[in-house]
Amino acid sequence: MSYSVPSVVSIAGSDSSGGAGIQADIKTVEAFGLFAQTVVTALTVQNTLGVYGVFDADPSFVRAQIDAVFSDIRPDAVKIGMVSSPSIVESIAQGLAAHEARSIVLDPVMVSTSGAPLIEDRAREALVERLFPLASVITPNIPEAEVLCGMAVRTRDDMERAARMLKKMTPGAVLVKGGHGVSGADDLLCCDDGLRWFEGRRIETSNTHGTGCTLSSAIACGLARGEGVAEAVEAAKRYVAGALESGFDIGKGSGPLDHMWQYRGEK
Numbered sequence: 661m662s663y664s665v666p667s668v669v670s671i672a673g674s675d676s677s678g679g680a681g682i683q684a685d686i687k688t689v690e691a692f693g694l695f696a697q698t699v700v701t702a703l704t705v706q707n708t709l710g711v712y713g714v715f716d717a718d719p720s721f722v723r724a725q726i727d728a729v730f731s732d733i734r735p736d737a738v739k740i741g742m743v744s745s746p747s748i749v750e751s752i753a754q755g756l757a758a759h760e761a762r763s764i765v766l767d768p769v770m771v772s773t774s775g776a777p778l779i780e781d782r783a784r785e786a787l788v789e790r791l792f793p794l795a796s797v798i799t800p801n802i803p804e805a806e807v808l809c810g811m812a813v814r815t816r817d818d819m820e821r822a823a824r825m826l827k828k829m830t831p832g833a834v835l836v837k838g839g840h841g842v843s844g845a846d847d848l849l850c851c852d853d854g855l856r857w858f859e860g861r862r863i864e865t866s867n868t869h870g871t872g873c874t875l876s877s878a879i880a881c882g883l884a885r886g887e888g889v890a891e892a893v894e895a896a897k898r899y900v901a902g903a904l905e906s907g908f909d910i911g912k913g914s915g916p917l918d919h920m921w922q923y924r925g926e927k
């Protein structure tokens with residue numbers, strides 16, 4: 661018997677500690693039962709305590725990876741994470757347009773949990789100009805929404821205002837993530853139909869390294885399976901909550917989630 665499964669490509673940076681970036685995306689996609697492919701934009705020297713180095717891929721090498729992936733096992737959805745330079749943004753924009761990529765989830769990664777910048781200022785502008793127009797969903801966290809909107813986001817009303825502002829920058833949906841304490845752990849989706857809150861119970865843990873990467877690749881899995889954005893967000897949020905709730909505790913700093921929590925059995 662032969663069979664296949666939908667595929668998701670992650671266009672993102674490598675996290676040597678395995679909790680965020682490309683590594684988190686591969687684990688998430690495989691945990692959803694889909695096939696993960698990767699386009700590496702940068703290498704980071706990173707662990708649960710911090711980011712100690714960033715080495716960008718050559719933009720033409722990023723494009724070559726996109727071409728190799730799309731010309732063979734065509735992805736059903738795309739997740740974009742860390743993209744640190746404007747020339748890499750440009751390569752990705754041209755590559756995705758050339759292959760008419762659809763179902764693109766863009767996580768506008770800016771700063772790691774430990775506070776290290778993961779994007780240049782000019783790349784942030786390029787991200788808005790060149791990649792926001794291609795996205796089906798963008799998934800800023802609160803600090804990212806603040807930078808993109810140029811306003812403080814301290815209340816749920818601020819989240820709603822920011823979501824509406826961001827919606828004007830993209831044809832896709834906007835998910836403002838609530839992991840930074842403004843809304844408990846409720847996330848806010850803004851799409852053409854209006855606003856919708858996704859409620860989440862706040863889990864008390866310091867092991868949250870990679871939550872944003874994991875959520876965005878899980879949403880891409882839903883889109884790859886043919887789900888609508890709201891359905892995909894709901895399933896992704898359930899998956900992240902389970903991975904946070906599992907009690908996984910490794911590393912000396914902000915540890916990773918347990919991407920395989922559903923398969924552990926009795927601990």
Ligand SMILES: Nc1ncnc2c1ncn2[C@@H]1O[C@H](COP(=O)(O)OP(=O)(O)O)[C@@H](O)[C@H]1O
Pocket residue numbers: 800801802837838839840845846847860861862863864865868870871872873875897900901904
């Ligand atoms: N302590 C927590 N308890 C429950 N959900 C959380 C917690 N921290 C983050 N989340 C969820 O994880 C996802 C990623 O959010 P967030 O941490 O804000 O993103 P990022 O990792 O980009 O900063 C969101 O769905 C958010 O609600």
Ligand SMILES: Cc1ncc(COP(=O)(O)OP(=O)(O)O)c(N)n1
Pocket residue numbers: 672673674675680681682704706741742769771772773774778868869870871872873874
């Ligand atoms: C290589 C790499 N990419 C992205 C991040 C940031 O991860 P994210 O899940 O957005 O944020 P935190 O949950 O870690 O705050 C990273 N650290 N490394």
